[in-house]
Amino acid sequence: MLLQLKHSGELVKILEIQELLDPNSDIVHAKEQEGEEEQQPDSFKKENLVFPSGEDLPRCWLDADYRTANA
Template identity: 75%
Template sequence: MLLQLKDSGELVKVLDVQELIDPNHDVVRAQEQEGQEEQQADSYKKENLTFPSGESLPRCWMDANYRNAK
């Protein structure tokens, strides 16, 4: 799955979608998508990622207690 870094607008490829949708993980492993060669995997905080459309990640992916919050 491709996501976008909020600060730079660069695309990153998430390596483990389960890690992304698990609200108990605040960091995901991904690879930057620049150039023709595959980049090294790095860790990115979910709070710094958006969908390429600019839409924020769903709250249920980021907050394990999203149902209890008002």
Template identity: 65%
Template sequence: MFLQVKDTNDLVKIVDFQELIDPNRDSVHAQDQEGQEEQETEIFKKEELVFPSGESLPLCWLDANYRKASYKKAS
């Protein structure tokens, strides 16, 4: 899966999808997609990543307590 770094618009390839969707982790291992050679794996903060379309990552991937947070906002 490819995601985009917000500030630079660089594409990164997610190494472990389970790491990405785990809301208890705030960072992921990914490879920058520049040049033709495979790049070294780096750590990226999830908050710095978006889908290539510009859409944010789902809150349930970022916050283990997302249901409680959205409930508080609604009341």
């Protein structure tokens, strides 16, 4: 799955989808998609990622208490 960094607009390829979906994890491991060479894995804060369309990640991926927290 490809996501985009909010601050730079660069694409990153998520390595473990389950890590992205886990609301108890605030980071994901991904590879930046720069040029033709394969990049080394790096960790990224989920709060700094959006879908390539610019849409934010679902709250249930970011907040384990999303059902009980005030909106």
